[in-house]
Amino acid sequence: MSREVALIGIGAGDPDWLTLEAVAAIRALDVLFVVVKEDEYDEPVAFRRDLVARHRGADLPELRVVELADPPRPWRSTPDYPAAVARWRQQRFEQWGEAIAAALAEGETGGFLVWGDPSLYESTLAIVERIAQAAVEPFDVRVIPGISCVLALAARHRIPLNRQGRAVQVSPARLLADGLPDGVDDVVVMLDGRQTFATIDPTGIDIYWGAYLGTPDEILISGPLPEVRDRIVEVRAEAAARKGWMFDTYLLRRHAG
Known part of the structure; x- marks a missing residue:
């Protein structure tokens, strides 16, 4: 054996x-x-x-x-x-x-x-x-295999992870310092301790953000990035201070057009 x-x-x-x-x-x-x-x-x-x-x-x-x-x-x-x-x-x-x-x-x-x-x-x-x-x-x-936070995020927001005929990129946050890469319309980021989403050009981008997915403390925020990014930063900071830790994931999605 x-x-x-x-x-x-x-x-x-x-x-x-x-x-x-x-x-x-x-x-x-x-x-x-x-x-x-x-x-x-x-x-x-x-x-x-x-x-x-x-x-x-x-x-x-x-x-x-x-x-x-x-x-x-x-x-x-x-x-x-x-x-x-x-x-x-x-x-x-x-x-x-x-x-x-x-x-x-x-x-x-x-x-x-x-x-x-x-x-x-x-x-x-x-x-x-x-x-x-x-x-x-x-x-x-x-x-x-297990249910990843990426799939849990899409399920909780009731969205498909990929759009028809388009690819999805899973990326470290540090690679998004200059915004979404050329030719990439959907990017998933996990554990972005520096909230990179709040520093890039938000024009034409939606965000689907989730923290503590699957737990009683789960938090979900979505919408046009220019409108909700400050709220996410504030909610994230409050939750991290209250709980002492933070597990979060988000999808950045460029508007179709």
């Missing part, structure tokens, strides 16, 4: 968005690897714990938990962003590789609970695949 590491997408914040495949994967785990971030927030941590408690009944053996202290994220202040990210990923690669080798016995399954979907805007999959390729004792990698 070989070892396996499952990357389980747990959705964007609503426990009912957990798929049946994800439930089965949680129940099949022998070891749960938990990445503890330096600035981790109580609510997302509690959400993960509640999911495990809900779906790991008394009929199953107690789940072994291995905590992984996440390296600091220096790129928030570094002048060399690519190098900082590369160092951070290397630190994760080394730490996680050692933990998987030590904790996962032959025939066992370990898992990471990944916010949203493991294949979208997430580094966990790339790092674990690299560990698997370099491992002395091989293991399989399994990916269980």
